[in-house]
Amino acid sequence: MFKKILVFSSALLLIAIMWGCGKGKTSITLAGSTAFQPFAEKLADQYMATNNNVVITVQGGGSAVGIQSANSGAAQIGMADLVTLPKEAKDLTATVVAKDGVAIVVNPLNKVTDLSTDQVRDIFNGKITNWKEVGGIDAPITVVSREAGSGTRSSFEQIVTGINLKKDALIQDSNGTIRETVANDANSIGYVSHGLINEKIKALKIDDQECTVENIVSGKYKLVRPIFLLVKGSLEGETKNFIDYILSDEGQKTIKAEGLLPAK
Amino acid sequence: MKLIGEKGVKRILMLTAFSAISALLLIALFILNEGLPFIFKYGVKDFLFSSDWNPHLGKYGIYPMIVASLWVTFGALVIGAPLGVAGAFFLTEYVPKSIMRIIKPTIELLAAIPSVVYGFIGVMVLAPLIRNNFGGPGLSLLAASIILGIMILPTVISISIDSIMAVPQSYREGSLALGATTWQTIHMVTVKASKSGIIASIILGMGRAIGETMAVIMVAGNSVNIPHSPLDSVRTLTANIALEMSYATGLHRQALFATGVVLFIGIIILNSIASVVLRKRAVKK
Secondary structure (H helix, E strand, O other), X not given: OXXXXXXHHHHHHHHHHHHXXXXXXXXXXXXXXXXXXXXXXXXXXXXXXXXOOEEEEEEEEOHHHHHHHHHHOOOOEEEEXXXXXXXXXXXXEEEEEEEEEEEEEEOOOOOOOEEOHHXXXXXXXXXXXXXXXXXXXXXXXXXXXXXXXXXXXXXXXXXXXXXXXXXXXXXXXXXXXXXXXXXXXXXXXXXXXXXXXXXOOEEOEEOOEOOOHHHHHHOOOOOEXXXXXXXXXXXXXXXXXXXXXXXXXXXXXXXXXXXXXXXX | OHHHHHHHHHHHHHHHHHHHHHHHXXXXXXXXXXXXXXXXXXXXXXXXXXXXXXXXXXXXXXHHXXXXXXXXXXXXXXXXXXXXXXXXXXXHHHOOHHHHHHHHHHHHHHHHOOHHHHHHHHHHHHHHHHHHHHOOOOOOHHHHHHHHHHHOHHHHHHHHHHHHHOOOHHHHHHHHHOOOOHHHHHHHHHHHHHHHHHHHHHHHHHHHHHHOOHHHHHHHEOOOOOOOOOOOOEOOHHHHHHHHOOOOOHHHHHHHHHHHHHHHHHHHHHHHHHHHHHHHHHHHO
């Protein structure tokens, strides 16, 4: 009985292995940052359309997962959107493929249009708790932030500096849910990736600089983070080709068209 | 030929039975193996009773989450249990059997609605209602309690109905023959006879409320905070794991598994109580 199961399962395994390799295609897996994931998927589709010997799979998981899986080899390319890479990433070859602004957003009904970095810090730390203290109506501020470990959150905290998030801040687990929460609550403030701003939320000027593509590229708007692709060892083979494609004019054009900013 | 077939079937059934048990064992072992070493390394007291949760500073105190889970579950029971039990009595004692046969499956359909949908309704309808009428951020302990209270209704109602129906008809006839009204019969006879089943239904509902994740993440606001009022935002144990798992590495990851251990042990205790209560009823019969 057990012998039969053994024979059957090893046969199954063999078929599965042959299935995977039989087509003679190189497979590349990307994992990590959820902010870059949709862009990576789009770029992968375009790349595969012209290079049909490569199969590219894109997975999310977050920046920490990107670093972890590039280190462990679970993914050939890790994606991370952090201002500075942690020490776990020191053996990885990092390539900046795009830049992303972090917009401080409020509800469109909110009268406040600009804040200074200090005011943003005080609001998120709970020192300023009412909109009237920063020129708005008399209403309590609802702070919305991301969960610990989020790339967007750590970028936000590293650039604004001195953030010690107040205890009763709402926590949402993605850029999209922050946008929904801010769009639904007239007194809330949050932060999202620049590419996700739409008419349901309003991006604030920070230190008199508007969160626009020009200001981000010129460096005037300071809440900007790079997006890294991480590869273990040196760049070579199909992995290098794919990253080169992302950095090419065509790849960068896709990144820009979809709402991120080109690396250079 | 027939004999071999019989044996074969037995073996296949045994294999499937084992797959369920071994899955449970493997999950339990995995969680304990990943979580327990952390609890002992970090200190049981610090882990369970410190309210400082700050993974990037190496602080892992889950006390606010334990308190939040207990409050949310308690709130769900305050809302769900009376509604459920009263509904069950109405359906069994006042409504004709033929109509009950239609209504009961309809209520059980509530259990088939995915929890994301409950969460979505919570975010879109309930949270703004709370925010505009009572203040606060809307995404709160109260919102989570109401949503969970509705989510446990099918569990409470259908198990209560089963246990009320199991009360022998002769008890009711005896009571009515002595001149008692329907309500007197319910609270003096039927409630007493079906008590253990009703308690079990509430405990099972409680297990569902503690374990629910998706809907709670969407409506509770998720701040690591010991609530001072029902309008405060809270984060439950389950929400903590689901929110941070995708980003966690190293100690942080182990801390989340340890959170899972606390949850796992809590739910095992609840389920054991429920099954003991249910068994008692079976013995009494």
